[in-house]
Amino acid sequence: MEFSIKSGSPEKQRSGCVVVGVFEGRKPSASCQAIDAASKSAVTEVLRKGDLEGVLGKTLLLHNLPGVPADRILLVGLGREREFGEAAYRTAVSAAAKALKATGASDATVCLTDIPVKRRDTDWKVEHAVLAIMEGAYRFDRLKSKPPENKRSLRKVVLHVARRNEIAAGERAAERGMAIAEGVALAKDLGNLPGNHCTPTYLAEQAVELGKRHGIKVEVLEQKEIEKLGMGCFLAVARGSRQPPKLIVMEYHGGKRDAPPVALVGKGITFDTGGISIKPAGEMDEMKFDMCGAASVLGTMKAIATMRLPLNVVGVIPATENMPGGNAIKPGDVVTTMSGQTVEILNTDAEGRLILCDALTYVEKYKPAAVVNIATLTGAMVIALGHVATGLFANSDALARELIAAGENAWDRAWHMPLWDEYQDALKSNFADFPNIGSRAGGSITAACFLSRFTKAYPWAHLDIAGTAWKSGADKGATGRPVALLSHFLVRRAA
Ligand code: BES
Ligand code: MN
Ligand code: ZN
Numbered sequence: 441m442e443f444s445i446k447s448g449s450p451e452k453q454r455s456g457c458v459v460v461g462v463f464e465g466r467k468p469s470a471s472c473q474a475i476d477a478a479s480k481s482a483v484t485e486v487l488r489k490g491d492l493e494g495v496l497g498k499t500l501l502l503h504n505l506p507g508v509p510a511d512r513i514l515l516v517g518l519g520r521e522r523e524f525g526e527a528a529y530r531t532a533v534s535a536a537a538k539a540l541k542a543t544g545a546s547d548a549t550v551c552l553t554d555i556p557v558k559r560r561d562t563d564w565k566v567e568h569a570v571l572a573i574m575e576g577a578y579r580f581d582r583l584k585s586k587p588p589e590n591k592r593s594l595r596k597v598v599l600h601v602a603r604r605n606e607i608a609a610g611e612r613a614a615e616r617g618m619a620i621a622e623g624v625a626l627a628k629d630l631g632n633l634p635g636n637h638c639t640p641t642y643l644a645e646q647a648v649e650l651g652k653r654h655g656i657k658v659e660v661l662e663q664k665e666i667e668k669l670g671m672g673c674f675l676a677v678a679r680g681s682r683q684p685p686k687l688i689v690m691e692y693h694g695g696k697r698d699a700p701p702v703a704l705v706g707k708g709i710t711f712d713t714g715g716i717s718i719k720p721a722g723e724m725d726e727m728k729f730d731m732c733g734a735a736s737v738l739g740t741m742k743a744i745a746t747m748r749l750p751l752n753v754v755g756v757i758p759a760t761e762n763m764p765g766g767n768a769i770k771p772g773d774v775v776t777t778m779s780g781q782t783v784e785i786l787n788t789d790a791e792g793r794l795i796l797c798d799a800l801t802y803v804e805k806y807k808p809a810a811v812v813n814i815a816t817l818t819g820a821m822v823i824a825l826g827h828v829a830t831g832l833f834a835n836s837d838a839l840a841r842e843l844i845a846a847g848e849n850a851w852d853r854a855w856h857m858p859l860w861d862e863y864q865d866a867l868k869s870n871f872a873d874f875p876n877i878g879s880r881a882g883g884s885i886t887a888a889c890f891l892s893r894f895t896k897a898y899p900w901a902h903l904d905i906a907g908t909a910w911k912s913g914a915d916k917g918a919t920g921r922p923v924a925l926l927s928h929f930l931v932r933r934a935a
Contacts, residue, residue, distance in 0.1 A: 441577060442596045443570055443618060445610035446549070450600055451478035456545030457512040459536045461552055462487065463521040464494040471551035471600060475513060479505040483515070492517060497531045499539040514539055516552065525558040526568075530851055533569050537576025540594055547596035553610075554602040562606045563613040568851060569599050570617030571624070571924065578625060580632045580917065616747060620850075620927045623743030624920030626650075630735035631910060631918025635711035635728045640759035643708055643734060644686040647757070650738060651690060654745035661687035671798035672776040673783060674758050677791045680715055680768030681761035687799070688734075690741055690755035694748060694934070700809040701752035702933060704741075704926065705799045707792045707815035708734030708759030715762050715788030716770050723912070730792070732909035732918060733814035734759060739923040740930070747927075749934040754806050758795040762788070774872045778802065779894055784872035792817045793890045794876060800894040810839055810899045812929070813891065814922065815906075820883030822907040829855040830908045830922055833888035836899035843901055843929055850924035854903060857885060864889050 450458055450471040460472035466487040468476055476483040482505050486492070492500040496519030505513050516536045519528050533552055540548055550573070553565045573594075581588055601610050630638060630646065644660040651658030666675060666687050678685035688708070691701075709730035713719060719727065734757040741755045769775070773785045775794075778801040785794070792815050803811055821831045830847070832854040834840035840856050847854040866878030866886045874893070878886035888902050908921045 441574060441594065443614040444598050445566065445601055445607050445614060446598050447601050447604045447607060449474060450549060450551045451475045451508055453510055453549045453598070455510045455547055455549040455598070457514050457540060457543060457548040458510040459514045459516060459540070459548060459550045459552060461516050461518040461532060461555055462492055462494045463518045463524070466492070466494055467521065469518065469551070469555050470602070471554055472515070475505070475508055479507045482506060483513070494518060496528055497535040499535055501539065501543065510549070512543060512545060518555070524555065526560055526851065529557045529560070529565065530568060530572060533572040534576060537573045541576055544592050546592045546594060548594060549598040549600055551600040553599045562601055563609055564849070566599055566601070566610045566613035567617035570614050571621050573597055574621035574625065578628060580629065616931070619743045619746035620924050622746065623739035623923045623927060626742050627732070627735040627739030627920040627923050628918040630738060631729050631732045635761070638710050638728070638731065639683045640686040640708065640710055640761070641684065643710065643731065643757065643759045644688050647688045647690055647738060650742055654742060656741060656745055657691040657693070659689045661689065669802065670776070670778045671802070672778070673794040674760070674798040676769045676773065676775040676785065677762055677794050678760040680763040680765040683710070683761050685758070685760035687802070688757040688759060692741060692745055692753045694744070694753070695751040699752050701754045701806055702930065703754040703756060703803040703806055703808040703811040704737045705756045705796060705803060705811060705813040706734035706737035707731065707796055707817065708757040709762050709792060709795070710759060712762045712789070712791065713764060715791060716764050716768050717787045717789040718764055719789060726910065726912060729910040729918060730816050731759065732816050732905060735918070736814050736905070736921070736923050736926065739920060740926040743923060743927045744930050747931070749930055751930065751934040753930060754803065754808065756799050756803055758799045760795060762791045777894070781893065782872040784869040784875045786875045787877045790876045790887070793887055796891060797894045800891065804897050808898050810901070811895060812843070812901045812903065812926065814903045814926070816909050817904045818884040818887045818906055821904040824884055825855055825907055827907045827911070829853050830925070831855060831857050831884055831904035832901060833857050833859045833885070833904070834901035835859065835892060835895060836901070839899045839901050842932070843925065846929035846932060847922070847925040850928040852922050852924040854922070854925060857888070859885065859888055859892060
C-alpha cells in the first residue's frame with residue numbers, strides 16, 4: 441500500500457473513491473460540502489432521503505455523482521460533531537477502511553484526515569488513518585490451498601489535509617504510521633501461524649532474516665549455550681518438547697555507541713499445552729498465540745529499524761514449546777534459575793514466567809536503561825481487564841507512566857496494575873526459594889511478583905497481553921498488539 445498527502449479540492453479528485461464524513465443530523469463535513477456543491481446538491485439530496493443519518497461508523501457508497509470525476513463517493517457517519525474525539529475518529533476511519541475493501545477501488549482519497557479532532561493534530565490523524573487502513577487491508581491466507589478470489593485490492597491512498605502547510609508533517613506521520621503498521625502486520629503473521637509452522641526454530645530464522653534486511657545484529661543461542669548460561673528454568677520448560685529451544689538475541693544499534701539500550705523481552709511459547717498440568721481441550725488451539733509477546737518484539741524491532749530511530753534497543757526472546765512427555769518437568773520439581781534462585785514448579789502450565797525469568801537475568805549484562813517484557817502470561821488478566829487494555833506492572837512509576845502515555849498516543853492502551861509488597865506473600869515454598877504459582881486470587885499480580893524477583897537491577901515493566909494479543913470467535917486472529925504502544929514508547933525515548 442502506498443500513502444501520500446494532499447491538500448486542495450476533494451471534488452476535483454480523479455479517484456476510485458473519495459471518502460468524506462457526515463456528522464449526526466445529516467451535517468456534512470467541509471470536504472463533503474465541497475463535493476455537494478460540485479454535484480449540485482446531489483449529496484444533500486441523498487441525505488434528505490434519510491439513507492445516512494450520520495450515525496458513527498455507518499457508511500453509504502454513492503456512484504456516478506454528477507459534476508465529480510471520482511468513480512465513487514463513500515459517505516461515513518461521524519456521530520455528534522461536539523463529541524468527535526479520538527475514539528470516534530478511529531471508528532470512522534476503520535469503518536471507511538472496511539467499506540473500501542468491499543468496493544473494487546484500487547485507489548482512494550480519504551478526506552477524514554481534514555476534519556478537526558479534539559486534542560489531536562494532523563500528525564496524529566494521519567498516522568492513525570494509515571494504521572486503521574492497513575488494519576482493514578490485512579489478510580492471512582497463506583495457508584489456504586487456493587488464493588481467495590482476488591477482487592482488485594486497494595493499493596494507493598491519498599490522505600487529504602485541510603491546509604498546504606500540513607503536507608510535510610503529514611508525510612512524516614504517514615511514514616511513521618506505515619513503519620508501525622508493517623511491524624504490526626509482522627506480529628500478526630507470526631501470531632497467526634500455527635504451532636506446526638511457527639516453531640522456535642522458525643522464529644529464530646525469522647529473526648535472522650529480519651536482521652539481515654534491517655541491519656540488526658542477531659544471535660541465536662542453542663541448547664548447549666543456554667545450558668552453559670545456567671538457564672535452568674527455561675530449559676526445564678523445554679524438556680518436554682521434541683523441538684529444540686532457542687534464545688534469540690537481537691541488537692539494534694541506532695544510538696550512541698555506549699548509550700545503555702532499552703531491552704524488550706518477549707515470551708516465545710510457540711505452543712502451550714500446559715505440559716503435565718495439561719490444559720482442557722476447548723480452545724486449546726488458541727495457545728498457538730502464546731508467542732505473541734515474542735512476535736511483538738520482532739514487529740517492534742522491524743518498525744524502529746525502518747524508522748531508523750536514534751537509540752539502542754535489544755530484543756531477547758526465549759522460544760520453546762510447552763509439551764507433556766516422558767522427559768517433561770513434573771509438578772513439585774525444583775529447578776535452579778540463571779540468577780541462582782531456586783523455584784518449585786507447582787504447575788507446569790505457569791511456564792511463561794519460567795522462561796522469562798532467565799531471559800530477564802540474561803539482559804542484565806547490557807546494563808539496560810529500561811527493560812520491558814511482553815507476555816501472554818495469565819488467563820486471569822483476561823478476567824481482570826477483558827480485551828481492551830493490556831495489564832501493566834512495573835517496579836518504576838516513571839517507566840509505567842511513559843508506557844501508559846505511549847499506549848494512549850498509539851490507541852493501544854495499557855492499564856497500571858498494582859505490584860505492592862503485600863502481594864509477594866502469595867509466593868511461599870517449603871522446598872525451594874519460592875514456587876512458580878500462588879493461589880488463584882490475583883493470579884496476574886502474583887505472576888508479575890514472580891518476575892519482579894528477577895528484575896531488581898534495572899527499571900522494569902511487564903505487559904501482560906493475554907487479553908489483547910489476539911481475538912477469539914469469528915474474528916479469530918492475532919491483533920499485533922502491543923507493537924504500536926512499544927513503537928511509540930521508543931519513538932519518544934529516541935527524541
Ligand atoms: N499462556 C497461558 C496464559 C493464557 C491462558 C493466556 C489463556 C490467554 C488465555 C499461561 O501459560 C498459563 O497457562 N497460565 C496459567 C497460570 C496458572 C497455572 C497459574 C493460567 O493463566 O491459567
Ligand atoms: Mn501455560
Ligand atoms: Zn503460556
